[in-house]
Amino acid sequence: MAKLNGSKKIKTAVFISGRGSNLINLIKFSLKKNSPIRIELIISDNSKAKGLIYSKRYNIKKKIYLFKKRNIAENKILDKLRNKKIKLICLAGFMKILSKNFIKKFRGKILNIHPSLLPKYKGLNTHERVIKNNEKFSGCTVHFVNSKLDSGKIILQKKIKINKNETANTLAKKVLRQEHILYLKALKKLYC
């Protein structure tokens, strides 16, 4: 995707399923003058996602698609994205796996944040598994999304030291703080 020339921000949709701490972080960033993105749409597969409150607070349109049938939900989403001329998708705690067909339509334009040092610890419950395996380091990764889970090209990673008495909970908090920094860095690296 072309880098930003200063006049036009990239129309972006953020996909969430839950709390939305990455979403609010992205929203605040997008409102800055020198941010390369403008968030035009929040999409969720979960009508109870806490992060949906930011839609009203920041006056950003939201849409919920329940994914009972993935292909139907995805086709509706694709229509919506086309309709709103969305050029970039940021996954932020989105818990559904997107199909190959969907990803093909937005190749190289879907980013995700994952709370581990990929390719280690793909999938769920990363912090629990990291602690259980007595790892010395963990971290987070921003990557492009391809058709395999948490396997697309890595854009940036941040490594974090694990303390002796670290728990999955304390680690999750530490990593999340770094996620918020890393996602913005990745966007600047790609588009500024």
Ligand code: GRF
């Ligand atoms: C984050 O840890 C993110 O890396 C993972 O899901 C979590 C979402 O948190 N994919 P939030 O909803 O952004 O607060």
